[in-house]
Amino acid sequence: MAISRREFFLNSAKLATTSALIATGIVSYSKYAYSIPATAIRPPGALKEKDFISACIRCGLCVNDCPFPTLSLATEKDGVAIGTPFFTARKAGCEMCDDIPCVKACPTGALDKSLTDINNSKMGLARIVDTEGCIAYQGLRCEVCFNVCPIRGKAITIEMKHNKRSGSHTLFIPIVNYDHCTGCGKCEEACIMEEAVIKVLPMQLVMGKRQDHYKLGWEEKQKAGGSLVSPDIEHKYNLPEGKQYDLYGKGLTDIKVESSLDNALDSLNSLNPLFNIKRK
Amino acid sequence: MKKINICQVVGDDAKKTKGWIGANKYLILRRLSQLGILFLFLLGPWFDVWIIKGNLTSSLILDTLPLSDPFILLQSFFAGHSLAVDALIGGLIVLIFYLVVGGRVFCSWVCPMNIVTDAANYFRCKLGIKATSSGVSNKTRYWILAVSMSTAWLTSSIVWELVNPVSILHRSIIFGMSFGWGLIVLIFLFDLFVVKNGWCSRLCPMGAFYSLLGKVSLLRVNAKEREKCTDCLECYAVCPESQIINPALKGNNSSIILDKNCTNCGRCIDICEPKVFSYSSRFKKN
Numbered sequence: 001m002a003i004s005r006r007e008f009f010l011n012s013a014k015l016a017t018t019s020a021l022i023a024t025g026i027v028s029y030s031k032y033a034y035s036i037p038a039t040a041i042r043p044p045g046a047l048k049e050k051d052f053i054s055a056c057i058r059c060g061l062c063v064n065d066c067p068f069p070t071l072s073l074a075t076e077k078d079g080v081a082i083g084t085p086f087f088t089a090r091k092a093g094c095e096m097c098d099d100i101p102c103v104k105a106c107p108t109g110a111l112d113k114s115l116t117d118i119n120n121s122k123m124g125l126a127r128i129v130d131t132e133g134c135i136a137y138q139g140l141r142c143e144v145c146f147n148v149c150p151i152r153g154k155a156i157t158i159e160m161k162h163n164k165r166s167g168s169h170t171l172f173i174p175i176v177n178y179d180h181c182t183g184c185g186k187c188e189e190a191c192i193m194e195e196a197v198i199k200v201l202p203m204q205l206v207m208g209k210r211q212d213h214y215k216l217g218w219e220e221k222q223k224a225g226g227s228l229v230s231p232d233i234e235h236k237y238n239l240p241e242g243k244q245y246d247l248y249g250k251g252l253t254d255i256k257v258e259s260s261l262d263n264a265l266d267s268l269n270s271l272n273p274l275f276n277i278k279r280k
Numbered sequence: 281m282k283k284i285n286i287c288q289v290v291g292d293d294a295k296k297t298k299g300w301i302g303a304n305k306y307l308i309l310r311r312l313s314q315l316g317i318l319f320l321f322l323l324g325p326w327f328d329v330w331i332i333k334g335n336l337t338s339s340l341i342l343d344t345l346p347l348s349d350p351f352i353l354l355q356s357f358f359a360g361h362s363l364a365v366d367a368l369i370g371g372l373i374v375l376i377f378y379l380v381v382g383g384r385v386f387c388s389w390v391c392p393m394n395i396v397t398d399a400a401n402y403f404r405c406k407l408g409i410k411a412t413s414s415g416v417s418n419k420t421r422y423w424i425l426a427v428s429m430s431t432a433w434l435t436s437s438i439v440w441e442l443v444n445p446v447s448i449l450h451r452s453i454i455f456g457m458s459f460g461w462g463l464i465v466l467i468f469l470f471d472l473f474v475v476k477n478g479w480c481s482r483l484c485p486m487g488a489f490y491s492l493l494g495k496v497s498l499l500r501v502n503a504k505e506r507e508k509c510t511d512c513l514e515c516y517a518v519c520p521e522s523q524i525i526n527p528a529l530k531g532n533n534s535s536i537i538l539d540k541n542c543t544n545c546g547r548c549i550d551i552c553e554p555k556v557f558s559y560s561s562r563f564k565k566n
Contacts, residue, residue, distance in 0.1 A: 063455065
């Protein structure tokens with residue numbers, strides 16, 4: 001059945017418009033669908049979120065090979081891109097298997113096979129997000145997170161501080177160390193508070209970024225093998241013109257240019273006893 | 281005279297000569313294949329027997345043979361991910377398999393959505409709902425295929441899989457789902473009330489992708505004994521892509537159905553009383 005040129009173009013226009021509409025719908029939906037909640041942690045070795053959602057084909061092989069009830073594939077209600085693997089630390093943290101079966105199972109490289117030592121994984125980073133709620137900060141002994149940590153004594157250490165409230169006791173403050181924390185979430189899972197005060201957050205959420213122009217003097221010194229400025233100049237604040245800075249006083253303030261007239265008036269006024277009373 | 285819907289009498293004659301099983305042979309085999317594959321996937325999570333792991337997008341048989349869906353790998357490629365070896369090997373195996381047995385054999389023998397849309401078709405016939413075939417062009421699926429790839433490229437992520445009912449259904453049966461059922465029910469209702477074979481034969485980009493393999497795939501349906509045709513029109517009624525039959529059955533050229541959209545479901549072979557159709561290679565000289 002031959003169709004006229006007019007019909008052909010009309011049909012194509014119809015289909016192209018429909019396709020464009022569908023594409024717009026899907027792309028808009030994807031913006032919402034890819035806003036991963038902070039509670040959803042990707043398996044070990046997962047690429048950066050942006051790359052992960054182009055690499056993960058949602059086959060669930062990592063979930064099948066996870067020996068614990070940790071990993072699951074997201075359904076519509078999880079708020080995670082549907083079908084992608086994740087875990088919720090509060091429910092079940094990663095047990096950090098030595099042989100990392102989930103990474104081995106991944107066929108596409110969404111979980112990076114170059115991760116061979118689970119201790120090097122960075123699923124997220126644990127942070128004590130609520131120091132008010134953490135009882136260790138209030139002077140009570142707890143240290144549960146410190147004790148359940150699979151890299152005990154390294155990823156979380158206890159820092160002892162003076163308890164100012166009682167004046168004679170010690171605070172045993174848990175501190176998460178970036179270099180060793182894998183984001184497995186066992187600390188969040190175990191936190192004894194009704195709502196965990198220590199939480200594992202996804203890297204893209206928890207990590208800040210310094211601009212390149214911030215150089216750490218001592219590092220640069222080491223790199224250069226000696227002081228870069230010689231002789232070493234004395235520390236001073238680099239302040240905008242007409243400003244002064246007093247760390248323990250009023251902070252950043254204008255430098256007051258006192259005119260000789262003001263001084264003369266002040267000294268005149270100081271002769272008046274009433275003026276001094278008012279001023280105090 | 282009461283007008284009868286041809287779909288309600290389809291296969292009656294074939295049953296008389298070939299018996300119930302003979303007239304439903306490939307339908308039964310297809311259901312066994314579809315449910316069997318699903319069951320194999322469920323053996324793991326249900327009974328802890330891991331013959332096959334994963335789901336239809338990628339799986340691992342007996343911890344050795346990788347299989348991956350080339351359609352989703354292509355999306356991943358367009359999203360900018362350079363694929364790992366496992367996925368490429370798995371994709372290649374699947375690709376070669378369907379190039380031999382027929383591109384859309386996936387649709388009719390493997391895809392779980394087929395059971396849903398076949399059910400819609402069954403009820404459409406039983407309820408005597410008029411077959412509306414106009415409205416949605418069967419070329420729409422190729423445009424949606426283009427949409428699925430271009431959106432992957434535009435967003436650098438596999439977006440079609442957020443809405444792909446085929447993978448959502450299969451994954452959900454194996455890994456659990458919440459309101460994903462809604463999407464499946466909608467497609468069932470769409471096929472039932474709105475457009476006959478609306479999803480599988482008009483919209484699904486996965487089917488469109490496998491149709492492209494069907495352009496060159498080896499195994500075909502052949503209207504070999506076409507001179508025996510009694511013009512009962514039953515094959516046109518059962519075929520999900522009814523436009524593909526005519527050139528082979530009534531044309532003067534090859535009797536082999538070479539149309540890329542043929543799903544090799546074999547329903548025409550089942551219901552044809554004079555046994556016009558049979559499977560053959562695409563190179564067979566009638």
